[in-house]
Amino acid sequence: MWNLFKKLAVGFVIGGGLVAIANSQEVPFSFQLLFFIVSLIGAMMFALLDAQTLNTMSGGKSFLVVTVFWVFLITVCVAGASFLPQFEPDDEKAKIGKLLEKERKQSAQGKTEELIARAKALDQQVKALEDRLKGIGGGQAVATTQAPTAGEKPAAAGGGGASGDIMKVGEEQWQLQECYNCHKLRGEGGKKRGPELDNIGTLLTVEEIQQKIADPKSMMAEGYDKEFQKGIMPDKFKDLMDPKELLALATWLGSFKNTAVNTPKPIKKK
Amino acid sequence: MKTHSSSLLTLTLLALLSILGVPDVFAQEAGTSVVDFPYTGNRTAVWIVAQLHILFAAFILGAPIFVVISEWLGYRKQDPRYDRLAKEVTKVTVILFSMTAVTGGLFIFVLLAAYPQFTTSFINQFYVVFAILYPALFITETILMYAYLYTWDIWKGEKKGRHIALGVLLNLVCLLILFVINGPTSFMNTPPKAEGISPQDFLATATLWDKIANQSWFPLSLHRIDGNVAFGGFIAGMIAAYLYMAAKTKEERAYYDWMGFVAIWIAVGGSLLQPFTGLLLAYEMCDYDFSFCPYMMADQLSMFFEMQGIMIGLLFLGINYYSWLSVKRIEGADNVRITVLAPIVLIVLLPVTMWVMNSWWIPDPMSLAFLLPLTLSPFLLGRFVPVTVSARTVIKIGFIIMLISDAVWLTPAGFVATGTDMPDEMKLPEGWDYLSSMPAKLSAIFTLVFVTIVNFVLYNRAIKQGTILWGKIDFAAQFVLIFLAFTSTWIMGLMGAVRSLLKKYFHTYSLVSDLSAESFTPTLSYSAGWITAITVFFLAVVTVAALIAIRPSVAKVKEPEGSPIPVPVK
Numbered sequence: 001m002w003n004l005f006k007k008l009a010v011g012f013v014i015g016g017g018l019v020a021i022a023n024s025q026e027v028p029f030s031f032q033l034l035f036f037i038v039s040l041i042g043a044m045m046f047a048l049l050d051a052q053t054l055n056t057m058s059g060g061k062s063f064l065v066v067t068v069f070w071v072f073l074i075t076v077c078v079a080g081a082s083f084l085p086q087f088e089p090d091d092e093k094a095k096i097g098k099l100l101e102k103e104r105k106q107s108a109q110g111k112t113e114e115l116i117a118r119a120k121a122l123d124q125q126v127k128a129l130e131d132r133l134k135g136i137g138g139g140q141a142v143a144t145t146q147a148p149t150a151g152e153k154p155a156a157a158g159g160g161g162a163s164g165d166i167m168k169v170g171e172e173q174w175q176l177q178e179c180y181n182c183h184k185l186r187g188e189g190g191k192k193r194g195p196e197l198d199n200i201g202t203l204l205t206v207e208e209i210q211q212k213i214a215d216p217k218s219m220m221a222e223g224y225d226k227e228f229q230k231g232i233m234p235d236k237f238k239d240l241m242d243p244k245e246l247l248a249l250a251t252w253l254g255s256f257k258n259t260a261v262n263t264p265k266p267i268k269k270k
Numbered sequence: 271m272k273t274h275s276s277s278l279l280t281l282t283l284l285a286l287l288s289i290l291g292v293p294d295v296f297a298q299e300a301g302t303s304v305v306d307f308p309y310t311g312n313r314t315a316v317w318i319v320a321q322l323h324i325l326f327a328a329f330i331l332g333a334p335i336f337v338v339i340s341e342w343l344g345y346r347k348q349d350p351r352y353d354r355l356a357k358e359v360t361k362v363t364v365i366l367f368s369m370t371a372v373t374g375g376l377f378i379f380v381l382l383a384a385y386p387q388f389t390t391s392f393i394n395q396f397y398v399v400f401a402i403l404y405p406a407l408f409i410t411e412t413i414l415m416y417a418y419l420y421t422w423d424i425w426k427g428e429k430k431g432r433h434i435a436l437g438v439l440l441n442l443v444c445l446l447i448l449f450v451i452n453g454p455t456s457f458m459n460t461p462p463k464a465e466g467i468s469p470q471d472f473l474a475t476a477t478l479w480d481k482i483a484n485q486s487w488f489p490l491s492l493h494r495i496d497g498n499v500a501f502g503g504f505i506a507g508m509i510a511a512y513l514y515m516a517a518k519t520k521e522e523r524a525y526y527d528w529m530g531f532v533a534i535w536i537a538v539g540g541s542l543l544q545p546f547t548g549l550l551l552a553y554e555m556c557d558y559d560f561s562f563c564p565y566m567m568a569d570q571l572s573m574f575f576e577m578q579g580i581m582i583g584l585l586f587l588g589i590n591y592y593s594w595l596s597v598k599r600i601e602g603a604d605n606v607r608i609t610v611l612a613p614i615v616l617i618v619l620l621p622v623t624m625w626v627m628n629s630w631w632i633p634d635p636m637s638l639a640f641l642l643p644l645t646l647s648p649f650l651l652g653r654f655v656p657v658t659v660s661a662r663t664v665i666k667i668g669f670i671i672m673l674i675s676d677a678v679w680l681t682p683a684g685f686v687a688t689g690t691d692m693p694d695e696m697k698l699p700e701g702w703d704y705l706s707s708m709p710a711k712l713s714a715i716f717t718l719v720f721v722t723i724v725n726f727v728l729y730n731r732a733i734k735q736g737t738i739l740w741g742k743i744d745f746a747a748q749f750v751l752i753f754l755a756f757t758s759t760w761i762m763g764l765m766g767a768v769r770s771l772l773k774k775y776f777h778t779y780s781l782v783s784d785l786s787a788e789s790f791t792p793t794l795s796y797s798a799g800w801i802t803a804i805t806v807f808f809l810a811v812v813t814v815a816a817l818i819a820i821r822p823s824v825a826k827v828k829e830p831e832g833s834p835i836p837v838p839v840k
Contacts, residue, residue, distance in 0.1 A: 025699060025701070025702065026699055027698065027699060027702055028684075028685070028695055028696055028697070028698070030685035030696065031681065031685070031698065031702075034677070034680060034681065034685075035677060038673060038676060038677040038680070041587075041673065041676075042669075042670070042673040045587060045591070045669055045673065046666075046669065048591065048746070049591070049594060049666065049669065051746070053598075053744045053745070053746075054744055054745040054746040055745060056523070056745045057515065057745060058515060058516070058517075058518075062515040062516075066512075066515070066749075066752065069749055069752065069753075070752075070756075070806070073753065073756050074802055074806065077760060077798060077801075077802050078795075078798055078799055078802050080577070080580065080798075081577050081794050081795055081797070081798030082794075082795040082798065084573045084576055084577060084685075084794055085573055085685050085686055085687050086573070086687060086793040086794055086795055087569075087570045087571075087573065087687035087688060087791060087793060087794070088687075088688075088793075089790045089791060089792060089793060091688070092570065092790045092791055093787075093790045096775045096789055096790055099775065100775060100783055100785055100789075103783050103785055104785050107785055178561065178564075181561065181564040181568070181569070181689075182560070182564075193560070215466070217465065230557070231557075232560045233560070234559050234560055234561055235465060235466075236469075236559065236780055238468075239468050239469060239470075239780065240780070
């Protein structure tokens with residue numbers, strides 16, 4: 001036991017020292033906590049290294065100890081994972097909801113239309129039966145009715161929801177396609193993987209921006225040779241956005257003409 | 271009896287599925303599922319069954335590699351313990367083979383119930399694999415597996431070579447299965463594509479081979495091969511721990527102590543490669559679509575990787591603690607010494623590797639030009655340096671280095687699961703941010719692996735110079751074995767979830783959207799709960815299988831047959 005206390009004391013001293021250094025450098029509290037916890041784990045590890053040999057157990061005693069050990073492992077794993085910061089699924093749900101809106105509509109619309117078509121077919125059959133019954137009664141010829149197939153759908157309503165303010169749609173696409181992961185704009189986002197875009201409107205026309213998004217290999221930002229060679233910018237956006245959305249994004253980006261920001265010069269490659 | 275029980279189990283599962291409303295699936299004509307799994311929801315239901323299936327499959331594909339190595343070692347060293355170990359693990363494998371088949375069938379049923387349209391179209395994409403190749407290989411594997419077990423006592427002595435050859439053949443079929451089934455699995459993450467053509471258009475003209483040999487197929491297969499070897503070893507270690515605890519005699523205890531030791535060292539062999547094949551897989555994924563990278567490392571999944579770092583750090587600490595406890599029971603281990611270069615390299619390795627990786631990022635060969643001579647120097651130049659240090663001191667220094675490496679590995683850019691919305695007060699300040707860079711992470715992994723190798727070298731020296739007292743290991747070692755099995759299974763569950771979540775809101779990335787309301791990234795806390803439940807269930811089944819399969823053979827061994835029970839002391 002004395003060994004454990006001694007090692008823990010050392011752990012506290014080292015951990016405290018690390019926290020003090022980190023604090024003086026304005027390292028956030030969560031990192032300080034991490035360094036402190038690792039120091040304590042280290043202390044416990046060294047206490048285990050120098051611990052007395054555990055005697056062999058068997059039978060019910062070993063079963064009990066193993067059960068307790070399992071409960072400990074389960075608790076540590078579940079609690080440990082819950083202790084870490086959690087991503088908020090609602091943020092993503094809203095994004096995915098918008099991204100899949102059209103597909104979901106098509107799917108739901110398709111189903112509804114099919115149901116309507118079937119209902120219509122049934123209605124026609126009922127009418128036909130009524131006519132036949134009337135015919136039997138009144139000597140009229142039975143009119144057979146061709147049931148509409150499921151394929152005979154009414155024209156799809158609307159053209160996709162890309163109406164409204166084009167700039168708003170463009171900004172929304174910026175968020176939905178997570179362009180900010182690689183590009184900095186208005187001082188936000190970007191991890192130096194792609195160029196800062198605050199002055200892109202001065203350097204490229206809307207059509208050129210559209211072309212770059214649809215075909216990333218069509219031009220390269222100056223100084224981004226390595227990223228261009230690796231093909232870091234995915235060429236999937238033309239498949240993920242419809243032409244209206246692509247145009248909206250390009251138009252919105254084209255409105256950024258902040259010459260104070262050093263957006264690298266685009267070099268045509270195709 | 272076993273076939274009977276597994277049939278009963280299958281029937282029960284089918285009955286359960288019918289209660290859950292599977293027949294409704296066939297009644298629907300279009301659209302999404304009409305089945306809603308209670309409590310879990312459809313997506314989690316698929317996840318649970320898929321992960322269980324993968325765990326069983328990983329064991330039955332990994333254990334044969336472990337078994338044949340063990341059998342071959344027994345034959346070469348003429349040590350009957352290896353043969354007994356191999357046979358016992360094979361018996362457990364055969365039982366778990368049934369569980370793999372049951373969970374595989376259940377997986378398909380649940381998938382069909384939850385996502386009928388996608389499952390049908392997916393099977394159509396790979397009908398040659400699902401209807402011909404996979405069943406044919408699985409049946410071949412079954413025949414070989416049973417033949418391997420039942421010829422064990424027939425093909426011995428002079429015919430042992432024939433039996434080992436059968437084991438090798440079994441392994442080749444296992445590997446083939448792994449490569450074949452990884453085709454559709456990896457396809458869902460990285461379907462083949464070509465520049466300038468939409469994925470749908472490319473897929474329409476793609477051959478089966480194009481679909482199988484997608485960008486993440488080979489790295490995933492490599493990662494799973496070494497992962498399965500490690501996994502098989504860790505599970506065998508846990509079985510050894512339980513049987514050690516249940517052992518009634520010194521001889522049994524000596525044997526299961528030895529079994530745990532062999533299992534762990536085979537597992538360590540696989541574990542040392544895992545970080546690098548895992549990195550290769552991540553590299554290929556990011557190369558396929560760079561948006562995977564921020565999703566994994568900075569955004570939704572960043573804390574999943576933080577948790578992975580914690581668990582792998584603990585796994586390495588556990589492996590090396592087991593090594594420490596093993597050295598403690600070697601008489602004469604106190605006299606073992608190693609060149610002073612070893613602790614010096616241990617101390618400088620992390621900062622030097624970080625500097626090298628920052629200057630020449632992989633695959634630049636310059637990084638190897640620095641690191642190879644540095645890491646090999648204790649082994650190549652050690653004999654020319656007269657100053658030596660005791661093994662215990664070096665191992666303790668190794669632990670300090672491991673803890674520092676763990677701390678580096680665990681330091682993220684910020685403690686937030688959304689990298690782009692990270693408030694400044696959560697970010698590492700400038701001057702400290704190198705700790706969160708990829709070169710720093712790779713250096714930490716590299717250092718952890720190197721420390722483990724040094725400990726292995728020291729352990730081997732201790733064995734050569736001292737005497738191992740089998741059965742005298744600290745009882746705490748048995749808990750370490752259980753811990754290692756638990757941790758490795760948990761990590762597999764976590765990374766399985768990550769691989770699947772990488773598809774984001776798609777069933778097949780960028781091709782087939784998941785239109786259900788469940789297509790979002792669940793929280794780490796939620797995921798950890800299920801991963802733990804899956805781990806506990808899997809390990810409980812393995813434990814029962816081991817107790818059923820191995821206990822009778824222990825009873826037989828105890829019978830006085832005239833064959834000496836090996837209680838090897840060097």
